[in-house]
Amino acid sequence: MSNYDLSTKCIHSGYTPSKGEPCALPIYQSTTFKYDTTAEMGDLFDLKAEGYFYTRLQNPTNDAVAAKIADLEGGVAALLTSSGQAANFYAVFNICEAGDHVVAASTIYGGTFNLLGVTFKKLGIDCTFVDTDASEEELAAAFRPNTKAVLAETIANPALVILDIEKFAKVAHDHGVPLIVDNTFPTPVNCRPIEWGADIVTHSTTKYMDGHAVQVGGAIVDSGNFDWEKYGHKYHGLTEPDESYHGIVYTKQFGKKAYVTKATSQLMRDLGSIPSPNNCFLLNLGLETLPLRMERHCENAQEIAEYLDAHEKVSHVSYAGLPGDKYYELAQKYMRDGKTCGVISFELKGGREAAVRFMDSLKLAQIATHVAATRTMVLHPASHTHRQMNDEQLAEAGVSPGLIRLSIGIESAKDIIADLEQALQNA
Numbered sequence: 001m002s003n004y005d006l007s008t009k010c011i012h013s014g015y016t017p018s019k020g021e022p023c024a025l026p027i028y029q030s031t032t033f034k035y036d037t038t039a040e041m042g043d044l045f046d047l048k049a050e051g052y053f054y055t056r057l058q059n060p061t062n063d064a065v066a067a068k069i070a071d072l073e074g075g076v077a078a079l080l081t082s083s084g085q086a087a088n089f090y091a092v093f094n095i096c097e098a099g100d101h102v103v104a105a106s107t108i109y110g111g112t113f114n115l116l117g118v119t120f121k122k123l124g125i126d127c128t129f130v131d132t133d134a135s136e137e138e139l140a141a142a143f144r145p146n147t148k149a150v151l152a153e154t155i156a157n158p159a160l161v162i163l164d165i166e167k168f169a170k171v172a173h174d175h176g177v178p179l180i181v182d183n184t185f186p187t188p189v190n191c192r193p194i195e196w197g198a199d200i201v202t203h204s205t206t207k208y209m210d211g212h213a214v215q216v217g218g219a220i221v222d223s224g225n226f227d228w229e230k231y232g233h234k235y236h237g238l239t240e241p242d243e244s245y246h247g248i249v250y251t252k253q254f255g256k257k258a259y260v261t262k263a264t265s266q267l268m269r270d271l272g273s274i275p276s277p278n279n280c281f282l283l284n285l286g287l288e289t290l291p292l293r294m295e296r297h298c299e300n301a302q303e304i305a306e307y308l309d310a311h312e313k314v315s316h317v318s319y320a321g322l323p324g325d326k327y328y329e330l331a332q333k334y335m336r337d338g339k340t341c342g343v344i345s346f347e348l349k350g351g352r353e354a355a356v357r358f359m360d361s362l363k364l365a366q367i368a369t370h371v372a373a374t375r376t377m378v379l380h381p382a383s384h385t386h387r388q389m390n391d392e393q394l395a396e397a398g399v400s401p402g403l404i405r406l407s408i409g410i411e412s413a414k415d416i417i418a419d420l421e422q423a424l425q426n427a
């Protein structure tokens with residue numbers, strides 16, 4: 001599908017029906033697949049032949065959606081997981097083991113921050129967190145001889161910090177390490193990190209890709225660009241025989257698809273975390289309308305960010321579409337037409353009490369711990385995600401008591417603004 005525009009790929013990539021076959025992607029809700037001879041099945045277990053045998057490893061519905069996402073990101077292959085958390089876990093664990101080290105942007109999603117800072121530590125993998133806005137020299141100082149990966153988010157959730165992808169890619173590559181970029185918020189509609197030097201792209205497909213808040217899922221896309229063999233023993237899991245597969249060498253046998261093949265045949269085999277075919281079907285429906293929805297999310301968010309920015313009760317708005325925003329220039333460079341996503345954060349002059357009154361007065365926007373869906377959702381970090389912290393700790397975490405996170409839906413902007421206005425009057 002390489003010559004088509006993104007909106008055409010969103011509909012057609014990954015599944016091409018033959019004569020008499022269903023136009024919509026079928027749901028292969030089956031754990032297993034039948035063969036005629038012992039030898040046929042044996043070859044599949046040896047990775048000598050391609051074919052389906054057990055859904056934990058491969059399933060036609062899941063694979064079609066994975067192929068679509070790989071195509072949208074401009075990668076060579078993709079693997080779907082049961083959550084975004086599982087995607088980031090596999091993306092790193094596929095090339096790291098006990099004794100290794102990872103460099104990550106400090107503004108990454110809280111779940112990923114804990115995964116790298118706490119859980120990986122228990123597995124013997126260390127992580128150094130770096131300021132996302134750090135200079136090349138400051139970034140370089142975080143590297144060690146055993147550093148195996150760099151991870152950052154194109155648009156950080158919820159900090160809305162925009163990554164200078166080229167800067168991170170350069171420093172990672174100078175140290176012979178791949179850059180993993182979590183591209184959940186902009187989606188490939190607004191940004192394609194591989195074009196800027198990212199080697200691996202991950203997603204929480206739970207967010208805009210699904211877009212309707214109906215399934216939890218994740219994806220890992222391999223650009224096929226990182227030269228694993230160049231660094232000798234460093235990525236030995238990819239370049240040396242895998243004893244659990246009769247000594248196959250992934251880079252030799254699978255070339256540009258070595259990384260995803262290893263993640264599938266080793267990590268998925270041993271750790272599970274596959275999405276159900278039914279969830280992949282739902283994700284695929286979301287992907288078909290992704291460009292239309294992203295356009296509307298961004299249009300609405302821009303209008304609402306401007307409205308909030310001009311409001312007397314609001315002290316500050318973070319949205320990279322506002323010319324005064326700290327990340328406006330980076331958004332102009334890396335995002336399609338400067339468009340980012342539908343998430344805005346803003347600060348009420350009245351602090352915590354005003355924020356609570358504002359939240360409780362909303363009639364259309366729903367209080368929910370989710371973002372990136374068709375409906376407008378709102379969260380008060382001081383009362384919700386950061387509830388255990390006192391005002392002093394909140395300040396250290398960069399979350400003020402009056403901060404509100406708004407995920408703008410695709411309803412009419414006029415109706416959303418009317419709801420925000422009556423709630424602001426009560427705040």
Ligand SMILES: *Cc1c(COP(=O)(O)O)cnc(C)c1O
Pocket residue numbers: 083084085086109111112153156157182184185203204205206207216217218
């Ligand atoms: C939500 C999110 C995750 C975690 O994804 P789940 O699907 O909830 O497991 C990871 N990264 C980012 C940027 C997210 O927004």
